[in-house]
Amino acid sequence: MSDKPVGEMSFEDAMKELEQVVGQLERGDVALDDSIKLYERGAELKKRCETKLKEAEEKVAAITLDGDGNPTGLKPVEGL
Structure with a gap:
């Protein structure tokens, strides 16, 4: 288990560690x-x-397409 703040x-690091946590919990x-710490x-x-x-x-979802189906750019997404 990593000491890195979640x-x-x-995404990839979190998913990898989540898989490890689930594996440990499943083994019992x-x-x-x-187990409680792992679950948390x-x-x-x-x-x-x-x-x-x-x-x-x-x-x-913010990618817009032109008439030919080509991306024309990104619309700004609020909060990102």
Whole structure:
């Protein structure tokens, strides 16, 4: 498990760590206190992944196409 703050992680890093957390929890070989910490970290990682995906979807949705279907640029997306 990384010590890096979840809020600073890329989507890929958060997803990779989330997969590791889920794997540890599924094996069930972690002490109860550690399982609770892993679950909390996993919840934070899941939220980070969802946030990064939503940001990416908004950026993709902001791409405008011309009459030939070619991208004409990005519209500014509020909050990004």
